[in-house]
Amino acid sequence: MAKPAQKVTLSPSRDIPFDKLLLSQANVRRIKAGISVEELAEDIARRGLLQSLSVRPVLADDGSDTGKFEIPAGGRRFQALSLLVKQKRLAKTTPIPCIVRDANSAILAEDDSLAENMQRAALHPLDQFRAFVALREKGQGDEEIAAAFFVTPQVVKQRLKLAAVAPALLELYADDEMTLEQLMAFTVNPDHERQVQVWEAIKSSWNKEPYQIRRFLTETSVRASDRRAVFVGVKAYEAAGGAMLHDLFQGDDGGWLEDPALLDRLVSEKLQAEAEVIATEGWKWIEVSLDLPYGYTHGLRRLSGDPAPMTDDEGVAHAKLLAEYRALEEEYEGQDELPEEVDTRLGVLEVAMEKLEARPLIFDTEDVARAGAFVTLDRYGELAVHRGFVRPEDEPREEIDVHSGEPVADGQGGDVEASASNNAGGAMITFGGQALEETTADDEDEGALKPLPERLLMELTAHRTLALREAVGRSPDVALTLLLIKLVGDTFRTSNSAGSCLEASVRHVYMSAQASDLKDSVVAKLVDDRHAEWEADLPLGDDAALWDYLTALDQGSRLSLLAHCLSFGINALHEKVNPYGAGISASGLTKRMTQSDLVARAVELDMVEAGWEPTADTYLNRVPKARILEAVREAKGEGTAQLLDHLKKGEMATEAERLLKGSGWLPDVLRRHDLEALDGAEGQGASDDEIDPDPADSVDLPAFLTAELPGDEASKVAAE
Known part of the structure; x- marks a missing residue:
């Protein structure tokens, strides 16, 4: 015979005045967790008590009823109510909804307290996100929702953003097949189709890290910190109809610009507008390029100009800044360490004075008419204009005729690499295009090792050429030996030198193929700095003065200058072999690379120390x-x-x-x-x-x- 099921009897509920309640010592919660009592009190004041307290009668020693009730379950709600009473926002006699347990129940008070805290299920975060969406749809604003749940408006925006992820991905998150961090990463791009595509692409991959998801979702976008975006400005980009992507969960440097084509067009238009303004200064040509390659001035003569004097207003401003700077120096003279705010102010003053002291150069009008300027962007997104460069074909006819003895036809500048237009000032404005990347063979070919691509070989040997140039430039003995090899070859072998009494010369070798990081490399900085130091000392405008300067140099300085000049003729570049005679032959290339090995050995060249390392981009x-x-x-x-x-x-x-x-x-x-x-x-x-x-x-x-x-x-x- 089946045993009848035992019927469940629930404890009765009743309203008990607040002043009849007291916190039980059997409450198991000892450690603070969750929202604060103050926030809970504000929530009760706003919407009332949502959950009754669980209480038991307090009996006297003789077992009689004392009229008091202890609270083993609901202690935080009782503390919040106590705070409201203390603030006189709730009367002491206010009836409080309670579930009254029998004082002689077989269930211990600690059992009730533990069960109340353990048998509850925390709300899934996705349910929180969707609840916020429901509140928004029913007319509540972000500020109102934030105030109701004691969070910031930013938190509300974040949760609403999470709820807006593709429904298929939200279901994966609900089933614990995706982490919250991964879901947060998907909020970067609101395109649901793209979100699902990215997940399908990486779900079977070993790398499903949030940063990888963000990278895929923004791979066709441009960071707002990119120099092109800085130059144009995000506001101008958005005004032109460009869309932005933002990450609400971590720093994104201002977000991503979603339309690179629009950005490039705006950059080109703004650069051209700047070039047209500069053209009104009277230059013969202006070359505009987003990136000027290392050695872009090779073969050009640079004009020497005089710094423009300060205007009266600029002079007064500079004097005021200098006076403040000196006053601060005197005030804190002798102190081991300056206060942080004073040190910061001195830095601001220095930058302001340097800006006023960096005067534009004034060139001779006749020189400007035959010279040109380069317009580009620096690494920080600021406009950079390099004025005063003369091409060989634009040199005065008389000077060229005297030295070469050959007739020179009138010219209007070098080859135009891209579209060009004449502005009102008559200057030829050209847009230099970047060289196209050569396509490589099938990257997934698992067969025998194939030769490195020609373009990559040229870029790698450009790095080596520049490193050799820097090393030879600081090695006079090696430079002298190299020069002697050239002179011995000219003296004892057939020579076809013409137009000069000595064949020995340095032809500045231009690296037509180079990686984007070459101009910012360690050796490039060393070469440029050394060149600038010599250029500042040499009297280049007058041959007689230059002769006197060189003869007055000590032997060590003369050898150092020789090494520096000779280093610009270093050519360790791998080039395409032309079997039909033009360019370099196969034997000539072999000889060049063999001799470059000899030079590398002599200068103890180490390409690792020179700063090259194998990265995904470089190799x-x-x-x-x-x-x-x-x-x-x-x-x-x-x-x-x-x-x-x-x-x-x-x-x-x-x-x-x-x-x-x-x-x-290597x-x-x-x-x-x-x-x-x-x-x-x-x-x-x-x-x-x-x-x-x-x-x-x-x-x-x-x-x-x-x-x-x-x-x-x-x-x-x-x-x-």
Whole structure:
């Protein structure tokens, strides 16, 4: 016979005056958590008590009723009510809804307190987001919602943004198939279709980090901190109809501009407008380019101008700034450390004075008529104008005729690389275009190693040429030896020199193919600084004065100047071989590269110290996967290379960049072959005991690469 189910009896509820209630010592909550009592009190004052208190009668020692009730469950609500009573916003005798448990119940008071706190389920964050949306749809504003739930309006905007993610992704988050951090990353781009595309692309990948999601969602956009955006201005971009993307959950440097084509058009229009204003100064030509390559002034003569004097207002402003600066210096003279606000003010004064002291140059009108200017952007997005450069064909006819003895036709400037237009001032404005990237062979070819792409070889050897130039420039003995090799060749071999009494000369070698980071490299800065120092000292305008200056130099200075000048003729560039005679032949290229190795050995060139390192942009993404694995294998060993073998090209390049950082690995074209031979000789003497049997053991690898590989014993056990 079935046992009848026991009927459940619930405790009765009743209203009890507040002054009859007291907090039970059986309440298990001891540690503060959640919203504060003050916020809970404000919430009760706004919407009333949403949940009754659980109480038990307090009995006297003899078991009689005292008329008081203790609260084992609901202590924080009682404390919030107490605060309202203390603030005289609630009367002491106000009836409080309570559930009254029998004083002699078999269930302990601690049991009630524990159950109330443990048997509740916290609201899922997605339900919070959707609840905020419901409140917004029913007419409540962000400020009103924020005040009701004691959060900031920014938090409200964030939760509303999370609720606006693609519904399919919200369902994944609800099923715990996506983390909150990943969901937050998807809010960067409001395009639901694109959000789903990105998730489909990465859901099976090892890398589903939020930063990767943000990168994919903004890969076709331009950061507001980009110099083009700084130059145009976000307001001007938005006024032209451009859309912005913003990240509400982390710093985004002002967001992303979603229409790069519109931005580029605005940059071009603004640069051209600036060029047209500069053209009214009377220049013969103006070249506009977003990026001027390293060595863009090669072959041009720079005009020397006089700094423009300050106006009366500028002079008064400068004197006032200088007086304040000196007064602060005198006031705090002798102190070991300046107060922070004083140090900041001195910095502001210095910048203001430097701005006034940086005077524009005034050029001779006749020189301006034959010279030109370059208009570009600096790295901070500011307009940069470099005035006063004369092309060889624009030099005065008389001067050229005397030196060359050849007739010169009138010219209007060099080749125009892009569209050009004459403005009202008559200047030819040209827009220099960037060289197109050559396409490489199939990056996914898993066959034998293919030769490096021509463009990449040219860029790599441009780095090496500039590093050699810097090294020879500080090595007078090597420069002198190099010059003697040239002179011996001219003296003892057939020479076709003409137009000069001495064939020895330096032709500034222009690197037509170069990576974007070359002009900002360490060696470029060293070369430019050394050149600027000599240029500041040399009296270049008068041959007689230059002769006197050079003859007065000490021998060490003369050799240093010789080395510097000779370094500009260094040409270690790999160039395309032309079998039909024009350009360089195969044998000529071999001879050039062999001699550059001799020079590199003489100056002890180290391309690692020169600042080159293999990154995804400079090398790894430019070569097939086999080349990437070869680099990792040479730097970290076969074991590490095998761990990367299964990755896709982009992931392999990224991980290889991390592994190769600081390793000193160089592609063959950048290596010193004499050092390779020396290392090989030393390696032959190593015993088997000295060789690490598994180089991967000592490499700091990410977790996904250190997991047991299929075939390992641990993997076999797991598979069973």
